[in-house]
Amino acid sequence: MPPIKRAQTMAENRARLLAAARHAFATQGFADASMDELTAAAGLTRGALYHHFGDKKGLLAAVVAQIDDEMAARARQAAQQQSNDWDALIVEGTAYIEMALDPEIRRVVLLDGPAVLGDPSQWPSQNACLDLTQQSLARLASEGLLKPVDVEAAARLLNGAALNAALWVAASDAPAATLPKAVAAFKALAAGLLAEAR
Structure with a gap:
């Protein structure tokens, strides 16, 4: 994949994770939000979450x-x-x-x-x-x-x-x-x- 396309895909994945996490944290709260459910809602894996945010706490910090x-x-x-x-x-x-x-x-x-x-x-x-x-x-x-x-x-x-x-x-x-x-x-x-x- 060309570097520009890769960067665009990574940015899109990050935005999808943020949107899914934002919805989950707002409706369920941080403690009750499931990482499996929010990554599934974003159409991504836990690996993508770890890559972009480190962990659930890092994802909350970004949101x-x-x-x-x-x-x-x-x-x-x-x-x-x-x-x-x-x-x-x-x-x-x-x-x-x-x-x-x-x-x-x-x-x-x-x-x-x-x-x-x-x-x-x-x-x-x-x-x-x-x-x-x-x-x-x-x-x-x-x-x-x-x-x-x-x-x-x-x-x-x-x-x-x-x-x-x-x-x-x-x-x-x-x-x-x-x-x-x-x-x-x-x-x-x-x-x-x-x-x-x-």
Whole structure:
């Protein structure tokens, strides 16, 4: 098989495994998802799974990264509709928290992800979000809109607040009732960074 065709086939197989795993993890949960069933659903073998992802945990990490990227894109899209950097920053964080109500995100990213993969603040996708938050806060600071506070520290705390609020909503027995409390507290905490009330 020519190298280009081989690379295309490998990419297609990887995408099929990701799609099957995403469905299985969202509907059955990580622990109950059968590797034999999800590889069969993808029309592939366990060998293909091991080749692309190492093991079931590696497959979950790839699914979480895929969904987390989509979450970040959705949050950024909501932020882009705002008229200023501050509102964009708050809407982005709020959108992230609100996604905890999405059944797939709740189960795969916010419940199974941390249980299997460890601290979400250490995931590469979270580091990308942190960088963007830090850039936004640096712009706001340069415009004199923030209190004199270290921008990296503020970005870490703001991102941590949004992440932990989403985790709290996801783990709650009543997520829909928890969400407005989480969002209100997040906004109140964030507002403390402003040089003056907006």
